[in-house]
Amino acid sequence: MGLAKYVVRRIIYMIPLVIGISIVSFFVMYAAGDPIQIATMGNPSITEAQRQFLRNYYGLNDPIPVQYLRWLDHFIHGDFGMSLYGGKPVNQIIGSLFWETSKLQLFSIILAFIIAIPAGVYSAVKQRSVTDYSVTSVSIFGISMPVFWFGIVLILIFSYHLGLLPSAGAHGAPSLWPVFGIRDPFLDELAHLILPATVLIFAGLAWHVRLLRAGMLEVLRQDYIMAARASGISERKILYKYALKNAITPLITLLGLEIGLMIGGAPVTEFVFSWPGLGRAYVTAVSKLDFPLIMGITMIITIMVLIANLITDLAYAWIDPKVRLE
Amino acid sequence: MNILEVEKLKTYFFTEAGVVKALDDISFSIPKGSTLGLVGESGSGKTVTAQSVLRIVPKPGKIVGGSIFFEGEDLLPKKEGEMRKFRGKKISLIFQDPTSSLNPLFTIGEQLGDIVVQHMKLKKSEAKEWVIKTLKLAKLPDPENAIHSYPHQFSGGMKQRICIARALLLSPKLLFADEPTTNLDVTIQAQIIALLKDLQRDLGMTLVMITHDMGIVADMCKWVVVLYAGNVMEIGPIDKIFEEPHPYTEALLKAIPRLDQTKELVFIPGNIPNLIDPPSGCKFHPRCQYAKEICKEKIPSLEDIGDGHFVSCHRWKELNNRG
Numbered sequence: 001m002g003l004a005k006y007v008v009r010r011i012i013y014m015i016p017l018v019i020g021i022s023i024v025s026f027f028v029m030y031a032a033g034d035p036i037q038i039a040t041m042g043n044p045s046i047t048e049a050q051r052q053f054l055r056n057y058y059g060l061n062d063p064i065p066v067q068y069l070r071w072l073d074h075f076i077h078g079d080f081g082m083s084l085y086g087g088k089p090v091n092q093i094i095g096s097l098f099w100e101t102s103k104l105q106l107f108s109i110i111l112a113f114i115i116a117i118p119a120g121v122y123s124a125v126k127q128r129s130v131t132d133y134s135v136t137s138v139s140i141f142g143i144s145m146p147v148f149w150f151g152i153v154l155i156l157i158f159s160y161h162l163g164l165l166p167s168a169g170a171h172g173a174p175s176l177w178p179v180f181g182i183r184d185p186f187l188d189e190l191a192h193l194i195l196p197a198t199v200l201i202f203a204g205l206a207w208h209v210r211l212l213r214a215g216m217l218e219v220l221r222q223d224y225i226m227a228a229r230a231s232g233i234s235e236r237k238i239l240y241k242y243a244l245k246n247a248i249t250p251l252i253t254l255l256g257l258e259i260g261l262m263i264g265g266a267p268v269t270e271f272v273f274s275w276p277g278l279g280r281a282y283v284t285a286v287s288k289l290d291f292p293l294i295m296g297i298t299m300i301i302t303i304m305v306l307i308a309n310l311i312t313d314l315a316y317a318w319i320d321p322k323v324r325l326e
Numbered sequence: 327m328n329i330l331e332v333e334k335l336k337t338y339f340f341t342e343a344g345v346v347k348a349l350d351d352i353s354f355s356i357p358k359g360s361t362l363g364l365v366g367e368s369g370s371g372k373t374v375t376a377q378s379v380l381r382i383v384p385k386p387g388k389i390v391g392g393s394i395f396f397e398g399e400d401l402l403p404k405k406e407g408e409m410r411k412f413r414g415k416k417i418s419l420i421f422q423d424p425t426s427s428l429n430p431l432f433t434i435g436e437q438l439g440d441i442v443v444q445h446m447k448l449k450k451s452e453a454k455e456w457v458i459k460t461l462k463l464a465k466l467p468d469p470e471n472a473i474h475s476y477p478h479q480f481s482g483g484m485k486q487r488i489c490i491a492r493a494l495l496l497s498p499k500l501l502f503a504d505e506p507t508t509n510l511d512v513t514i515q516a517q518i519i520a521l522l523k524d525l526q527r528d529l530g531m532t533l534v535m536i537t538h539d540m541g542i543v544a545d546m547c548k549w550v551v552v553l554y555a556g557n558v559m560e561i562g563p564i565d566k567i568f569e570e571p572h573p574y575t576e577a578l579l580k581a582i583p584r585l586d587q588t589k590e591l592v593f594i595p596g597n598i599p600n601l602i603d604p605p606s607g608c609k610f611h612p613r614c615q616y617a618k619e620i621c622k623e624k625i626p627s628l629e630d631i632g633d634g635h636f637v638s639c640h641r642w643k644e645l646n647n648r649g
Contacts (some may be wrong), residue, residue: 232410232445234442246430319431320430320431322430
C-alpha cells in the first residue's frame with residue numbers, strides 16, 4: 001500500500017476518535033459543577049438574577065446535547081469560543097502558550113534522547129562496570145526526585161545563590177538582560193530554558209537509558225552481532241549501526257508517547273518556573289471549570305497524541321522491513 | 327606447512343556458577359589447503375575453538391592461555407585493531423543458523439557491502455559489484471536484486487548461501503564452517519555441502535568443518551580433530567580414525583544410524599560432563615566402556631602413534647594390540 005494512501009486513511013480514522021473523546025470530555029466536564037457558581041463565589045454582592053444572566057450569556061442553560069452540538073459546530077470551524085475568564089478567545093490563549101510549552105518540551109525530550117543513546121549503549125557494553133552503575137544511579141536519582149523539589153533546589157542554587165540563571169518565565173525583559181550578562185533575545189530564551197529543561201530531562205532520562213540498555217543487552221547477544229564482529233566490522237559501527245537500530249524500537253515508542261503527551265505533560269515544572277505554558281493553563285482552567293479553555297486544550301492534546309501515534313507507526317515501518325503498513 | 331597451529335589453548339568462561347573450562351589445554355594444527363573436521367558432541371568446545379581463533383569469544387568467556395599461530399604469526403598478543411584485519415579477511419566463519427546470523431534490519435547489500443568497505447576501502451558502488459560477484463560464486467540466484475532485499479525474504483538455504491558469500495567476500499585463507507547444515511532441510515544440506523566442497527577446491531582455501539555428523543566428516547575431510555569436554559581426544563587422518571579410533575570416537579562412529587540397521591539406535595550413555603567440576607583423570611572415563619582405575623586417576627596425554635595419528639587414551643595401545 002502506498003504511504004500517502006495509508007496516512008490519509010489513518011487521518012480519516014482519527015475523526016470519529018476525536019469526536020468520541022470530545023463527547024466524553026464534554027459530558028464529564030458538565031458533571032463537575034457549575035462554572036458560573038465557581039466564578040462568582042468570591043463576589044458576595046452578586047445576585048442570582050445576575051448569575052442567570054451570565055448562564056444565558058454563555059448558553060449554559062440549554063440542554064447539554066444542544067450545547068455540545070454548538071461547541072462541535074464551532075470546533076469544526078476552528079473556533080474554541082471565549083474563555084470564561086478575561087474574555088479572550090481560547091484560540092488566542094492557546095496560540096501563545098502552545099509555542100512556549102512545545103519549545104520547553106521538545107528541547108528536553110530531544111536532549112534526553114540524545115543523551116540516552118550513548119549512555120544506554122555504553123552502560124550495556126560495560127555492563128556491571130563502575131560506569132554502568134554510575135549511569136544507572138544518576139538516572140534513578142533523576143526519576144525519584146520530586147519535580148517541584150528538584151526545581152526549587154535548582155532555583156536556590158543557580159538563581160538565588162549564584163545568580164547565574166533566571167528562575168521564572170520564558171523571557172526576561174530586555175532591561176534585565178545585563179543581570180545575567182545576556183545581550184540578545186535568543187540567548188535570553190536559552191538561559192530561561194536551562195533550569196526547567198534540566199528538571200524535565202532528569203525526570204525522563206532514566207526511562208530512556210534503562211530501555212535502551214535492556215534492548216542493547218538483548219541485541220548484543222545475537223548471532224548477527226557476532227557475525228559482524230567475525231567479519232571485521234569496527235566496534236563503533238557494530239554498536240551504533242547494527243545493534244542500535246535493533247535496540248531502539250522501545251525508545252521510539254516512548255518518544256512517541258512523550259511527544260503526544262507533551263502539551264499537558266509538565267504542569268508542575270511549569271508552575272515551579274512560572275513558565276507561561278499550556279500545562280499550567282490547563283490545570284488552572286480545570287480548577288476554575290473554564291469550559292471553553294478545558295475543551296480547547298483537551299482537543300489539542302487529543303490531536304497531538306493521535307498524530308504522534310501515527311508518526312510512531314511510520315517510524316516502526318521505516319526501521320523494520322517486516323512491518324507492513326496496512 | 328600448517329596454516330594454523332593451536333598450542334595449549336585455554337578458553338574459560340567466568341560465570342557466576344564458577345569457571346567453565348570450555349577449552350582446557352588443546353593443541354592441534356591444520357595443514358594448508360586441507361579440509362579438517364572438528365568433531366564432538368554439543369558442548370565439547372567446537373564453536374569456542376573457532377571463536378577463540380578469531381578472538382571473538384563472547385563474555386564472560388576469555389582466552390586465558392596458549393598461543394594461536396596463523397601462518398606463523400601469533401594472534402593472541404595482537405591488538406584489537408590489528409586482529410580486526412584478520413577477521414573476515416584472512417579467517418572467516420560461517421554460522422550454524424543463517425537466519426539468526428543475518429541482521430534482520432539491513433539489506434543484504436548493506437551488510438555485505440560494509441565488510442568489503444571496511445577491509446578494502448572501496449567506494450560503495452565498487453563494493454556493490456564486489457558483493458554481487460561473490461553472491462554469484464555462492465550460486466545465489468539473481469544477486470542483482472538480492473542485494474536490495476532483506477534476510478526474511480529468503481529461504482533457509484538461500485540465507486546460508488548468503489552467509490557463505492559473506493564469509494568468502496575477501497577470499498579468506500582459512501574458513502570455519504560451524505555446523506553449516508544443521509538448521510537446513512536434508513535436500514538443501516547436500517547442496518550446501520557440495521557448494522562448500524567446490525569452493526574449497528576452486529579457491530584453494532583451508533576449510534574447517536565443525537560438525538557432529540561423522541557422515542559429513544567421512545565425505546569431506548582429510549583430517550579429523552575429535553574434541554570432548556574441552557580436551558582433544560584424537561587427531562589423525564580420516565582413514566586411521568575410522569580404522570583404529572579412540573574409544574570416544576569409536577562410540578561416536580557406532581552412534582551413526584544405518585539404513586540396514588534392524589536393532590535399536592546406539593547412543594553414548596550419559597551426558598557431556600559439567601565443565602565447572604569435570605571428572606578426574608580422563609574426562610571421558612565415566613562414559614567409556616573400556617575405563618579402568620588408571621583412567622579415573624591420571625589425565626592421559628596426547629600421544630603420537632605414527633602416521634600423523636595422535637590419541638589421548640591410557641588404554642588405546644592395549645586395545646589395538648600395540649605395545
